[in-house]
Amino acid sequence: MADRFNQVRDNWGFLVEEHTSSKRQGLYRRLYADISDLLRVDPDHREARAYWADISYGNQGDLPFRQPEPPPGVPLWAFRQVEELKLARRFVNWWIDQRQVAFGDFGGGISDDSDMVQQWPGLALMGVDPDKLNASLTALADAAHRHGMFTDGLATLVTDELHAYEEGINSDSAALYLNWGNPKVVERMMATVDALHRVVLPNPAGHLHFASNWYGGNKIYREGPWEWGKPYSYTVIHPAVLLGGFNADPRSRAMVIGLCDGYLAHARQAPDGTWVLPNEVNWRTDAERGGEIHQGSGATVPLQLFWAAYRWTGDEKYLRPLLNRVAKAGERSINEMGENLLDVLGRRGDWGKALLDKAAGAKGGFELYAAWQVTGDKAWLERLAAEGIRDKSQNLYMNTEGHWWSDRVESPSDLLQRQRLGGVALRRNWQYPGHTVSWRFAEPDGAEQVAILVPGATRDRFTVIAHNLSDRPQAATMTTWNVTAGQWRMVAGVDRDGDDRPDGETASQAVPLERSASLPLTLAPGQTTVLAFTLEQPTTPTEQRPDLGIGPDDVRPGRGGLSVTVHSLGAADAAGGTVLLEDGDGKVLASAPVPALAAPRDLKPRTAEVTLPLPAGVKPAGLTVRVALPGDAAEVTMANNRVRLP
Secondary structure: OHHHHHHHHHHHHHHOOOOOOOOOOHHHHHHHHHHHHHHHHOOOOHHHHHHHHHHOOOOOOOOOOOOOOOOOOOOHHHHHHHHHHHHHHHHHHHHHHHHOOOOOOOOOOHHHHHHHHHHHHHHHHOOOOHHHHHHHHHHHHHHHHHOOOEEOOEEOOOEEHHHHHOOOHHHHHHHHHHOOOOHHHHHHHHHHHHHHOOOEEEOOOOOEEEOOOEEOOOOEOOOHHHHEEOHHHHHHHHHHHHHHHHOOOHHHHHHHHHHHHHHHOOOEEOOOOOEEOEEEEEOOOOOEEEEEOOOOOOOOHHHHHHHHHHHHHOOHHHHHHHHHHHHHHOHHHHHHOOOOHHHHOOOHHHHHHHHHHHHOOOOOOHHHHHHHHHHOOOHHHHHHHHHHHHHHHHHHHHHOOOOOOOOOOOOOOHHHHHHHHOOOOOOOOOOOOOOOEEEEEOOOOHHHOEEEEOOOOOOOEEEEEEEEOOOOOEEEEEEEOOOOOEEEEEEEEEEOOOOOOOOOOOEEEEEEEOOOOEEEEEEOOOOEEEEEEEEEEEOOOHHHOOOEEOOHHHEEEEOOEEEEEEEEOOOOOEOOEEEEEEOOOOOEEEEEEEOOEOOOOOOOOEEEEEEEEOOOOOOOOOOEEEEEOHHHOOOOOOOOOEEEOO
16 A cells, blocks of 8 residues: 555556546556555555545545634634634745755745745744845745756746746845845846846837747747747746836836737727727737637736836736736736735626626635625635645645656745735736735744734725734734835724624824835734724835845955955935944944945945954954945845845
């Protein structure tokens, strides 16, 4: 039986990407014979039954499963949410603890490993081992560069349009979600966007399109079959989407908006009022082929760019492909965008109602989440989490010890992200961050002690409903992301009857919130805390500001003190600044001026080398190096202003 199971496990590992289910393929015939033999002898073999359910697409129904029971007094929705989160945490920690090596890779090849770690940011932002997951992701991203996988910002390997992204551009992009403003991360993406201007070009018709689908840093093929832009071509634009949001980089935004305009130039309206958008466009001739954008492999990827263009411009023409997809594929299509589209676009009345109607017959999935959004009834979330717990539990072995290839394993967290973050930060091949908040807990297991809901999130208002399952206060830091920068009003109270509204006395205070700004919170034990946030007065958007940044690699021992490389990363020129050396109490021990630095509008690094004197007898270990604009002026982010010395 052990021998048969190993044969099943290994052979299914060879077939899992294609998910072959035809006996016309010899390896599948062998697999089918092995698992049939095993289940003949031991029909109750738990893992074999799980494998057969996966191999057969669950055609015999779900396997028996007993849901865990909540302790007395713990709301079922809260208990099940954290139980599902625990399973996702087990998955990610197994891969880091059991498979990641010192070089940074996991053994599936760095390119396939980079697909897998796109799952890391969402979990870390929900509060799951953020430092550990960030160290893991950073190590893999660094490994791709150290291994020579980049040449002039693009993949060294000459390959197809999807794998051009999956050679490390994807892990570079994922790293920004957990290292917002880190100069190394930002400048790596700057190099990629700069290089992409050799791949994305205006054609003879004046449209901006992909000139190649087979290219690398040393060679770009632009003739014959290689000059067609395809749906997966757009994955490589991820760094441009992120830079366009980080500092409104003009070249990044021009590329994203230009590609969208080029695509819309090929839109034509059908008799039923919907729009036809081609799957592929020839750069040289402007010819079209391959059916419509809503069909075929990867066809929804361009929608991420259209959403970015809409967010940056407010022009509703960029909503056309999304609305078209909903009209043709159904309201569930809005699950392909990270933001809370029901409220952002004001579509609860039609899209929300349609999703609610479909939720009654759904076993799991986005329909159940949307039904909660529309009704506020957390029974929908209880059903959703029950399915997540069952699925993650029964597939955990296959996704870990079963040793599927690293780009095939997954413990989906997008619906957990929607609940806990107010939107999806990242899932594989998504490009526009849609999360409203993120979390960091003082306790190592704090994420497993607090269930969180963020309903109805938009850029000018959102609510946090947090239930502390533990018997002690939980200290947390909430960071805001997809919100309008400005002065906000926070109203806090305790919900004692489960209606998501504070009962009794509330506390109100003004709080400044913006992208990457943090707010400390303490959540009372055994209670549900409700925090309502409303924008009162907007201020300068973060992406329009100057920014000075330093990272761990920028502070080094030097002659006469510390050598500090200061980077200008913002949208506006930095009018100088100061580098300071501070102790644990914030006392300034030394300082040095930073010269004026231009903004990197041409995607080239702008840096200054500053020597920070080290006072006699002072050891740098444990001290903090901080950089600031004159008068501590507002920047794109303050997350890249400090480095604590080891």
